[in-house]
Amino acid sequence: MVEPLVHPPKAVPGDKVAVVSPSFAAPSVGPRVHEQAMRRLTELTGLVPVEYPTTRAAGSSPEARAADLDAAFGDPEIRAVLATVGGEDLITVVPHLDPALVRADPKPFLGYSDCTNLLSWLWTHGVAGFYGGSTQVHLGAGPAVDDVHARSLRAALLTGGTLEVTEPGESEDFGRPWDDPAALTEHGDREPTEAWTWAGPARSVTGRTWGGCVEVLQWLLTAGRFPTDPAVLAGGVLLLETSEELVPARELGWVLRSLGERGLLEAVDAVVVARPPASSPDVRRGREERAAHRAEQRDTALAVLGRYNPGAVVVVGVPFGHTRPQWVLPYGGLVTVDGATRTMRADYS
Known part of the structure; x- marks a missing residue:
């Protein structure tokens, strides 16, 4: 237990x-x-x-x-x-x-x-x-x-x-520079969001969350700052998101593959993958390039997760992490990922 x-x-x-x-x-x-x-x-x-x-x-x-x-x-x-x-x-x-x-x-x-x-x-x-x-x-x-x-x-x-985690319908990768007076009164450049992508069985999973920024998870595991037994995640919900460093899909796949080899992907019953940033103040991309980056990350995540845990309920595109509007999600609290109704709920107890 x-x-x-x-x-x-x-x-x-x-x-x-x-x-x-x-x-x-x-x-x-x-x-x-x-x-x-x-x-x-x-x-x-x-x-x-x-x-x-x-x-x-x-x-x-x-x-x-x-x-x-x-x-x-x-x-x-x-x-x-x-x-x-x-x-x-x-x-x-x-x-x-x-x-x-x-x-x-x-x-x-x-x-x-x-x-x-x-x-x-x-x-x-x-x-x-x-x-x-x-x-x-x-x-x-x-x-x-x-x-x-x-x-x-x-x-x-x-x-x-408990709140249902919903899609606000728009998103920005980054805002105005903080030293610009416009940062106080203007959003960054926002665009319409895509529908979430669901994979895995049509069942509902309620579990305790762990995870976070993929790049940082890699550091944590390298530093040995996670329990050695993957069973601590048994039945849980894994949260995954990437940063404004704009991790290429291939590199994301390598990290997820390593999590799979560690046994962490197999341990959980559901995975929630965030809508990733696809541009940054240093790397400006057009709409089609941004869409391609998000699609490549999505497809890579689904492929690796499907290989290591085809029984997990997976949803990709949820607005948390490096995006705005952003949902604050429980970390160690309960989240329900329902593949049958294609809804997600978070318990803020």
């Missing part, structure tokens, strides 16, 4: 929540976007954001960022911890964290991308979190907070309950 995870209690309006930069300090680049995010966080939730020495400090050491995380997890007045953004070196922060603090007073952590490092670390220490919720990207930027993000964020932090 897989041991249940602790689901931290919800905050209530007026509570304090930590806003940290465990990897890259995005507020140092876009302070006005960050300040708008803090205002919107309070308007949306009634919660009071608390910053730490490294929240706005670019180039902070792993030890300093770990000290801020420990301070947040150890402070009884702090009732949740939110990341400003991801990055690429949180893997160097995790060894400096004190697991006794998170076990003594469990509180939800929200983040994605490089924050996969921290979410998986919490998962292995028995505490569930939430995948999604960059304050800099999804709260501070643009003319308003997207509805699906606002609803799932409130459910994660305050209300709990």
Whole structure:
């Protein structure tokens, strides 16, 4: 039997929540976007954001960022911890964290991308979190907070309950540069989304989630920071998404193949693959090129998953991870992937 995870209690309006930069300090680049995010966080939730020495400090050491995380997890007045953004070196922060603090007073952590490092670390220490919720990207930027993000964020932090994960019908790969005043009032370039692709048997699976950004999962497994027995994922739901690094389909296939050889794909009963970004500020692509990138990733994921676990229910194209609008999803909590009705529900308990 897989041991249940602790689901931290919800905050209530007026509570304090930590806003940290465990990897890259995005507020140092876009302070006005960050300040708008803090205002919107309070308007949306009634919660009071608390910053730490490294929240706005670019180039902070792993030890300093770990000290801020420990301070947040150890402070009884702090009732949740939110990341400003991801990055690429949180893997160097995790060894400096004190697991006794998170076990003594469990509180939800929200983040994605490089924050996969921290979410998986919490998962292995028995505490569930939430995948999604960059304050800099999804709260501070643009003319308003997207509805699906606002609803799932409130459910994660305050209300709990079960929500159907739906398709908002539009998506952007990236927004305006944070140092551009337009970032405060304009979306990035949005386009209509494709229908989700379903594969596997027409059955419903409800299971505990694990996973995250594919590139970071590769780092975690290389560093030996995951249990050796794949059975810890038995009956679970695997979350997979790729970053703005625009991983080629062939490379995605190699990583998924490695997960399959490790036994992780066979262990789960369902897999949820995100709609991937297909362009970035550094790599601009036309509509047809973007569609081709997404299709190649989809087809590669389906082929590898079908080889290692043809009995899994699989859905591709779900709006979480590196996309906006973004759903915040349970990490270690329950998600239902229904191949019969072709619907998905998330439990935010």
